[in-house]
Every structure is written in C-alpha cells, then in structure tokens.
Amino acid sequence: MDFGLTADHEKLIESVRTFGRQHFTFENVSQWRRDGGLPDEVVRDFVNLDFNGFGVIHRRDHRDYDLVAQVLVLEELARVSGATLPFPNDFLNLQIMEEFADTDEFSFVRAQYQNEGRLAFALAISEPEGGSDTMSMRTSTRTVDGRLILSGRKTFVNNGEFAPYLLVAAVDQDAPQGKYPALSLWLVPHNLPGIEVYPIKKTGQSMLPFSDVVFKDVRLDENYRLHGKRTGFPQLFHLFELGRLFSCATALGLAQAAMEDAVGYARRRTAFGTNIANFQVIEQMLVDMEVKLENMRNAVYKAAWMLDDGADAKATRLAVALAKRYVPRAATEVASDALQVFGGRGYTCSERVSFIWEDCRGFQIAEGTDQIMVYIAAPLLMDKYAALAEEDRA
Template sequence: MALDFSLTDEQELLVESIKEFCERNFDEDKIVEMYNNRGASDELTKAYLETGMGLMGIPEEYGGIPADRVTLGLLTEEISHYAGCVTPFMNNTLAMCDMIDFGNERQIKQCMEGYMSTGKPIFSLGFSEPGAGSDNQNMSTVTTKQADGTYRLNGQKTWVTQGESFPYVFVVAKDEDPSRENRKMSMWLLPKDAEGVSVSKLHKRGQQILPFCEMFFDDVVLTEDMRVGKEGEGFINLMKNYEMERCLVVAMVLGCAQAAMDDAAAYVSKRETFGKPIASYQLIQEKLTDMEIALRNTRNMLYKTLWKIDRGESVRIDSALLKRYGCQQCAWVASEAMQIFGGLGFTTELRVGRIWADLRGCQFAAGTDEIMVYIAGRQLAKAYAQD
C-alpha cells in the first residue's frame, strides 16, 4: 500500500487557522499573564471554541465536529507550536470526551452547556493519589454505602489539573473496600463546594497555565444520581482513553519542542563569536542535527500511532513507546535549545527555558517514562517470544 504523508486540503486550512489564532492570542506578554494568573481566561477558551477547534473530536450529536485521530494530533501539535507553550485546550477536550464516553444524558447535557458557555469543562479530573499515580490499583479513596441509600466519600486526590478553577470534580473511588486487592471502582461527579471537600494548591516548576492542586474528601455525601457510568467499572473506564491521551500529550510536547527549535536554529545565524556566526561551528551543527532527528522521529512515531488508532488497530505497545521516547526527546530538544542560547537561555527573557520546564513535566503526565517500560516491555517480550 502506498504511503501518503501529505496533508489534506482541510488539514492545511486547519493549520493556517491555528497559526492565525495563535498570532492573535499568544504573545509573550499574554503568556506571562496567563502564567501569573494560573490559567487561561474565559475569553481565550471561548474564542478557541468559537473557531470550531474546541469542538473537534466531540461527537456531532452533542454539537461537536467529527475528526479523525490524525487530525486531532495535528491540531494539538500546531497549537502548541504556534503558541509556544503548553495550553489548556487538549486537556479540556479530553475531559469532555471522558464525560461523553461515560456519563448519562443528563450529565452530558449539563457539562456540554457549561463547556459551550466558556470553552472550559465544568469539572476537573480527580484520578491520581499520593500513593497511586501510575499504580491505579493502589488507590485508597473509597465510597461506603449508607443505610439511607447515600454514599460517603473519603480520601485524597492529588495533581488535580485545574481543580482549583472548576466548580465540579470527576472522581474515581473504590467501592466499599480501600484495599489494594479491590479492583471495583466507580466514577462520580460532585460539586467542589460540597460539605467535606477541601482544596490545597500545589506549585509546579512549569505548566502554570495548567495548575494543579490536592483535594481532600471527608465524609462527603454522594447520591446515586452523581454516579458516572456503571457501578464497579471505574477502573476499566479509567484505562480506556489512556492510549489516546498519551498520543496527544506527545503531540503537545512535540509542538512546544518545535517552537524551541525554531528559536534556537534562527539564533545561530545571528549570534557571532570570534568574528563568525556560531552556525559555522561543527558542534552547533551537531546539536541542530540531533535535535532535528529527535523531532522527526517523534513526529513519525506519533502520526503512525494515530493512523493505527484510526484503523482500529491495537496501539498498546506503540503508545507506550511513543510516550517514553517522545517526551524524553522533546524535553531534551528544549534543553539543547537553552544550551545554544547559553546563559541567555536560562533567563526569563526567552521562552526556551519556560518551554523546557513545561516539557519536563510531561515525562510524568499520563504515565511516567518508567511505567511506559513496564507497559511496553512485557508486551514486547511476548511479541518476540519464540515458539
């Protein structure tokens, strides 16, 4: 079968629209303001929604715009590339898709109405815990059913992205028994201002547009209508969308790394030492060459994996390999961009240092580098086993 790496006419128009949107809405002053405010404004997220880009990937019956996975990867990469920072858009769309996949019609309607009014979900995702990040089975947040038919929620969630900003939280908790052996979990949508819910800010090295926090649940009363999806199926549901999430995380870091490369590669022809541009030095040429190889390899892996998802093929190994390689290499590209700028790259005068800090955090998001080895390594051993 012939391979075609060209963009469709629609995808080319999308890239042009993304570039125009970012030129209007992202400059360094605005990005610094978003970092200082720990989030994007309603005006920005609503403007993104109104372009139609914020509706891509959401099913048409809920007001969305159907899009294949390759196009969603392109959207995520180019937004990050032209914005030059980690944006909230991919996280917002993924959260809405989770609710559409698992919620009932009433819950979906409530969440879509909120999303359409601001371009932001009304809820954050409370999945990770201090003792259960990649090891979801070690989750200990638990609900216990009461005699009156209500439930009591107790436990703690951490790294809750945008949890301090949104009025609801989408929580995964074990049913009845917090022990490691219990794999029965359920999902719940509850108001953040419910009695017994408290929030504590966490401060990251980067990604300030996507702040996260800790949440504590102390005998929070839940009712059956707050349940999202079927009882006991929360763990299974939790695993369903990780592969696509990992692809989009890599698309985001790839776009940011490309922005760092743009800056560094342009700088080497302007910066002179010992009477000539540093672009003439072989060591600088080697850096640019290896950075470009890392970007191209990541891009090739990303779009092949997304292409396989569109074809209905398994990407369990592919997505883990992509996540491990892509996040490591893109953070390295940003680090090398800082090195090319020298001491200037380590100041806040340039964006390459901020980009590096943003990308370093993505080596933890959606599964750490080490967990990707655990996921892929076992499957590779089986795939290569001799009969």
C-alpha cells in the same frame, strides 16, 4: 504509504496557527504564566473555531472522531505558544466524560464547554500514594446509615480550586469486587461540606493550576454518579492512552518551538566574527535536534493513526507506550540543547526556551512516567516477537 496530511488537516492547522498568532505573543504568554491560566476571551475564541467537522469537540458518534486531528491541533497550539495550555486536558476530560456518562450528562458538560470555553469539572483520579498504580486507589464510596459517603484524597487535580464540579474516580465498596475493583465516577459539586482543596506549586506548566483535594466523609446524592454503559478500570486504562498521546503531541509542539527559536538565534548571534550557526558544533546540535523531532513526529502520528484506524488493541497500546517513553524525553533533550544554543540568555526569563524546557520535563512524569511505559511496553514486545517467531517456524 502516504506521509502527507489531508487538505482538511492542513486547513485545520492553519486555522489554529492564525488563532495562536493572534493571542500567544511572548508578552501575553508571559503574563498568563504569571496569572496561572488563560483569560476568558481566549478560551472562548478557541472553542469557536470550526473544529466540529474534525471531532475535536467530541460527539457521541465515534465515526466522527478523528484523533489525528486532535494531535495536530495540540501540536500546533504548543508550537505557536511555546507553552503547555489547558486544552489537552480539556480534550482528555471530555473524552472520559463521554465514555462514562449517559447522553444527558455528557450533553450538559459539552454544551457548557462550547458556550464558555471552560469545563464545568476538574478530573480527580491520581492519588498521593497510588501514582501510576491506579488500581491501588483508596478513595472510595460506601453506604453508612443509608447515606452515600465519599472519603479519600486526590492529587494533581488540574483546576481543582476553581471548577464548580469535581469528576471523582472512586472504588465502590458497596459493589461486588471482581478481577478489578468496582469503579464509579461521580460528578460532585465543589461546594459540598467535607471537601478541602490545597494548591500545589509546580516548577513548570504554570497555566495548569494543580491541587490536592481531600474528601472527608462527603455525603453524596446517587444522582452524582455517572450512568454511562462503558465503565470500569479497563475502560479508564484505554482512555489513559489518549492522555499519553495528547501529552506527546504537546511535548512535540514545544520541542518544535524550541528548535525554531534556537535556529533563529543561531542565525542572528555573532561571535568570533561570524554567526554561531556557522560553527560545526552548533550545526551538529541542530541536526541532532531535527532528527529527534522527525522521530517524535512519526511516533505520535503513527500511534494516532492506528487508534483512528481501529488497529489491533495490543499493537496500538504498544505504539502509544513507545511514543510516551520516547517523545517527552526527546523533547526535553531538544529543549535543553536549544537552551544551550542561547547560552546564558537561554537561562533567563527573557527567552521562552527555559520555560519550554521546564514544561517538557513535566511530560516525562505526567500521564505515565518513562519507567511505567517500559513496564507496559516490555510484555507487549515479548508477545509481538514471540508471534513473529511462531510465524517463521510455521
């Protein structure tokens, strides 16, 4: 059993760290939080880093795909910036596009991302009345008088106000319905008549501008439909696992940033004639925070390694669900304790730890709530231990 990273992975982390130290100063991050996003030069510099050898910018050949590398990148980005950045969403959206699109469709999107650092589309899947129940999706397409019509409402669409295209998941009412509703993904121009966008003001994760998007009988061209061979709800559910892992990696990096800030402050801050780092109650808080960080990191890395290694599908699904159940909650607890170490100063905008806490809290909801992870993990646990019991009886 080897817990070490490869030399290539260490080099990758160092390149991300150098990039982060160059751009993500406290002043810059504070300004970009207020702006609601990153400037063009930062996103362009990011995609210009030498990631291709690690599969970070996806390729059609999955043999080049290294999920561990992506997790390491996202963790380090969150650690060095102390903020939720758009890159985890970019990674997931590229993967969804790659899975559902044909070669030409994906090549267009990937080339645009590599050239400009911004995706040409915003992903529109979640719905106001659906939430975690994705298969209750109401947004649909149908043929009316020979014309394709898109109707419905999507919510929590990241960058939905600004992207030139919307990648919309919709139930195809013209197709036969089987065990799963017939699902299609459409790359829809943002400026079509009938599309209305309403910004959503969030508590945290302020560099991700969310919005509601309403489709009022929008006329579609058949060419907007993605034509990849891997389609449907089962494939989408598999891709959700990647999104959960990316969220966990980001939450882990944020918690690590909070920990480093708390230790640094405890060593500087004096009270009652000594550094507060010497107080036993502070020592206990920091030790417990470190235990959680170690557990979080092990859960995230193991799940990523299992997916890269092609492990049993049920086992990987369980590993991801357990990580998503544990990591965001533990990250929020670490950030909350870090804020407590700072005292009143931690509850001001003078320190990034309060923003980190807000961002971590959002990951207990995004990409599958804590409660949904129990719903996913519990049956898999039953199967796992039933199989072990059968082996013991054999």
